[in-house]
Amino acid sequence: MSETKASVIGSGLSEKGLKAGSVGLLGAVVIGISTIAPAYTLTAALGPTVSVVGIHLPAIFLIGFIPMILVAFGYRELNNSMPDSGTSFTWASRAFGPWIGWMGGWGLIAATVIVLSNLAAVAVDFFYLLLGQLFNNPELGELRNVLWLNILTTFVFIALACWVSYRGMETTKAVQYILVGFQLLVLGWFAIAAFSQFSSGTAFDATPISPDWFNPFGVNSFSEFAAGVSLSIFVYWGWDTTLTMNEEMKNPKKTPGWAAMVTVVVIVVIYLTVVLATLAYAGVGDTGLGTGNPENQESIFAVLAGPVMGPFAILMSLGILSSSAASLQSTFVSPGRTLLAMGHYRALPRSLGRISPTYKSPSTATITAAVAAGGFYAVTRTVSENALSDTVTALGMMICFYYGITALACVWYFRKTWFESLRSFSFRLLLPLLGGIILLLMFVKTAFDSMDPAYGSGSELGGVGLVFILGIGVLALGAVLMLVMYFRDPDFFRGKVLHQGVEPRHLPVPPA
Amino acid sequence: MRYVVGYAANAQGREALSLAISLARRQHAELELVLVLPQESPFNASYPPASGYQTTLANQAQEWLAEARDAIPDDVKARAHLRFAESEAEALNEAVAEFDASLLVVGAASNGLFKRFTIGSTAGSLLHSAHVPVALAPSGYFRREPITRLSCGIGSRPGADDVLGLALDSAQRQGLPLRLISLLALDQANPTATNSTATERTTMQQAAQDYLAEKLAQARALRAPSSAPVDIVVAHGRSIEQAVDALEWEPGEVLLIGSSRLAQGRSLFIGSTAQRILRALPVPMIVLPRGQ
Numbered sequence: 001m002s003e004t005k006a007s008v009i010g011s012g013l014s015e016k017g018l019k020a021g022s023v024g025l026l027g028a029v030v031i032g033i034s035t036i037a038p039a040y041t042l043t044a045a046l047g048p049t050v051s052v053v054g055i056h057l058p059a060i061f062l063i064g065f066i067p068m069i070l071v072a073f074g075y076r077e078l079n080n081s082m083p084d085s086g087t088s089f090t091w092a093s094r095a096f097g098p099w100i101g102w103m104g105g106w107g108l109i110a111a112t113v114i115v116l117s118n119l120a121a122v123a124v125d126f127f128y129l130l131l132g133q134l135f136n137n138p139e140l141g142e143l144r145n146v147l148w149l150n151i152l153t154t155f156v157f158i159a160l161a162c163w164v165s166y167r168g169m170e171t172t173k174a175v176q177y178i179l180v181g182f183q184l185l186v187l188g189w190f191a192i193a194a195f196s197q198f199s200s201g202t203a204f205d206a207t208p209i210s211p212d213w214f215n216p217f218g219v220n221s222f223s224e225f226a227a228g229v230s231l232s233i234f235v236y237w238g239w240d241t242t243l244t245m246n247e248e249m250k251n252p253k254k255t256p257g258w259a260a261m262v263t264v265v266v267i268v269v270i271y272l273t274v275v276l277a278t279l280a281y282a283g284v285g286d287t288g289l290g291t292g293n294p295e296n297q298e299s300i301f302a303v304l305a306g307p308v309m310g311p312f313a314i315l316m317s318l319g320i321l322s323s324s325a326a327s328l329q330s331t332f333v334s335p336g337r338t339l340l341a342m343g344h345y346r347a348l349p350r351s352l353g354r355i356s357p358t359y360k361s362p363s364t365a366t367i368t369a370a371v372a373a374g375g376f377y378a379v380t381r382t383v384s385e386n387a388l389s390d391t392v393t394a395l396g397m398m399i400c401f402y403y404g405i406t407a408l409a410c411v412w413y414f415r416k417t418w419f420e421s422l423r424s425f426s427f428r429l430l431l432p433l434l435g436g437i438i439l440l441l442m443f444v445k446t447a448f449d450s451m452d453p454a455y456g457s458g459s460e461l462g463g464v465g466l467v468f469i470l471g472i473g474v475l476a477l478g479a480v481l482m483l484v485m486y487f488r489d490p491d492f493f494r495g496k497v498l499h500q501g502v503e504p505r506h507l508p509v510p511p512a
Numbered sequence: 513m514r515y516v517v518g519y520a521a522n523a524q525g526r527e528a529l530s531l532a533i534s535l536a537r538r539q540h541a542e543l544e545l546v547l548v549l550p551q552e553s554p555f556n557a558s559y560p561p562a563s564g565y566q567t568t569l570a571n572q573a574q575e576w577l578a579e580a581r582d583a584i585p586d587d588v589k590a591r592a593h594l595r596f597a598e599s600e601a602e603a604l605n606e607a608v609a610e611f612d613a614s615l616l617v618v619g620a621a622s623n624g625l626f627k628r629f630t631i632g633s634t635a636g637s638l639l640h641s642a643h644v645p646v647a648l649a650p651s652g653y654f655r656r657e658p659i660t661r662l663s664c665g666i667g668s669r670p671g672a673d674d675v676l677g678l679a680l681d682s683a684q685r686q687g688l689p690l691r692l693i694s695l696l697a698l699d700q701a702n703p704t705a706t707n708s709t710a711t712e713r714t715t716m717q718q719a720a721q722d723y724l725a726e727k728l729a730q731a732r733a734l735r736a737p738s739s740a741p742v743d744i745v746v747a748h749g750r751s752i753e754q755a756v757d758a759l760e761w762e763p764g765e766v767l768l769i770g771s772s773r774l775a776q777g778r779s780l781f782i783g784s785t786a787q788r789i790l791r792a793l794p795v796p797m798i799v800l801p802r803g804q
Binding site for chain 1: 520521522524525549550552553554556557558559560561562563565567568569571572573576749
């Protein structure tokens with residue numbers, strides 16, 4: 001004697017429970033920028049990228065954007081056609097079948113888990129720096145170099161972020177605006193301070209800006225070029241978030257596209273400004289404060305903020321700490337949902353598909369992601385001289401891998417609709433194909449190069465470069481898990497749960 | 513007669529459902545189960561974006577509601593609904609308005625760190641904001657048999673007359689015995705007096721009993737004559753929890769109490785007062801909002 005119906009309360013809510021039409025252009029841009037987390041990204045990626053491409057960093061940063069935008073178009077097409085909690089996993093499974101789909105999902109999870117560990121580590125670094133600056137006691141800042149304390153504090157940060165995400169607490173609009181505004185302010189301040197020191201001659205290694213910096217062909221070898229591009233993928237990761245937010249936008253036809261463009265312009269301007277200022281101030285030497293110095297590469301602003309900004313360096317610490325902490329909490333959502341989807345489709349144990357009845361969030365999946373992130377960081381930190389920069393390099397590889405697969409999945413899935421219109425041709429064939437090929441090329445090249453024990457920070461394990469072990473090792477671990485799952489529960493792998501499919505052709509409507 | 517039940521697939525939700533069934537059986541009321549899912553804020557900036565997640569969540573919620581429906585006995589009519597909202601309390605209040613419900617049933621227990629000191633955040637919000645009576649199911653409530661007696665706490669706080677009137681009407685309508693508990697001693701107790709003599713106490717109790725008997729007579733005068741039995745007892749104690757502890761309770765009864773009673777002078781948090789009472793109280797509590 002009862003029926004169930006799903007319904008909405010109030011007005012303006014879509015069926016899927018998203019607040020329709022509530023985000024305007026400014027809000028969308030803020031969301032885009034906060035997803036990229038520029039303060040955190042720059043501090044983590046600037047050092048490692050300089051170590052491979054030297055003074056040509058600005059050029060590489062500009063170029064790195066190209067494959068991102070190519071793939072983003074493919075991502076958008078797939079998201080509009082098959083919105084699913086499993087994103088790349090689901091799309092790759094539908095396009096290429098269960099085996100490639102599984103590896104695509106694994107690549108996505110690995111990328112987000114590595115980012116989690118990196119975010120927590122950067123937050124810990126700047127937490128201790130902030131303590132040191134607050135209490136005017138540099139020794140407090142040095143605590144971040146104490147191995148066991150660093151790992152322990154990172155575990156605590158990861159656990160806190162996991163708890164916040166598990167309980168379903170969310171960042172509000174006001175908090176997000178403040179965080180983004182503060183980040184931009186602090187980065188702008190740094191850039192201005194660095195430039196003014198440069199022009200007044202107090203720069204560490206004053207290097208005048210020259211057109212050569214913008215010349216991508218000045219990079220010594222293709223290996224370094226590939227490594228640089230792979231790192232700059234990481235730098236832009238997140239810009240396309242607004243392209244998939246149609247329902248929440250006030251003007252779904254126009255706002256996502258405009259917001260994405262404005263986000264890109266703002267981000268590129270910030271990146272270039274800060275990068276130019278950093279290079280002008282510190283040069284690319286490998287001694288002292290130079291950006292090429294391996295000791296600085298873990299986290300470039302940790303080293304430079306003091307000399308550049310003087311007593312205001314505390315603002316930089318605060319900016320990066322808050323940016324990383326906020327990003328850490330929101331990044332937890334992603335591996336949680338991907339693991340949930342894989343559990344739901346029985347590609348992974350079903351317990352991962354559990355949703356907490358109290359908090360309505362993926363319970364087992366979120367905790368699994370936290371444990372993996374913590375474990376990954378502990379291993380990396382113990383083994384590597386320069387854990388953060390190695391993980392960022394491995395992360396770049398992982399993003400190239402899963403993003404490349406996603407792009408090609410788009411191309412293959414829409415194969416029947418390629419020539420329906422110019423739009424179809426561009427967004428479903430040409431652009432994602434180019435993007436996918438470029439990214440997979442970068443992935444393969446970087447993978448080969450990283451076998452060399454001198455690659456990256458020079459850390460190695462058994463004669464093989466650590467970056468290779470982190471990147472390919474994690475993928476290999478995935479392949480092993482995949483085989484284990486196949487023997488335990490083969491239905492997914494036989495295509496019985498998620499069927500391969502193809503987007504049907506649009507038939508023209510016959511005239512009446 | 514419709515009751516809205518704030519349901520979730522956890523202990524609190526099941527306790528609320530049990531209480532709703534016991535209440536509904538006496539009244540022959542219909543139940544509207546409402547399960548509230550969180551509405552995703554776009555400013556959460558999670559990446560890569562997974563816009564299919566809400567659908568997954570909704571599917572899981574449908575399964576939970578189906579399980580709940582299966583657990584409801586045949587003599588109680590029920591419908592299940594899914595809602596998306598930023599706050600569960602807000603969604604439940606809207607549901608009450610939508611279904612024109614006369615009662616809201618929720619689980620009282622909390623999941624938070626301070627389980628012992630506060631009730632759940634939804635129940636806490638509702639105590640402040642609801643326009644209809646709110647029934648709180650205590651932790652571990654699994655009884656489904658109809659209610660056997662109504663008890664009602666009356667003192668001299670604002671709204672006491674309304675509470676008394678409502679209790680009388682409910683008891684009459686449901687054919688239940690009513691027990692009036694005079695809380696006057698609590699309201700009038702002199703906080704600086706430490707040792708009142710036995711005679712002083714007896715005098716106070718007699719005064720409390722008389723006061724309530726007079727109130728009862730006044731209320732009955734305004735209503736059609738009824739034969740429902742009404743008892744009057746006087747509560748002792750320095751606080752309401754002590755008073756509750758000292759009284760005896762039937763397993764199948766519920767306590768009616770006005771929301772002004774919960775906002776005592778000593779504590780700022782209605783929720784924590786409600787939790788203190790609930791810890792001492794072995795039966796569910798129905799909180800009547802002000803102005804009812």
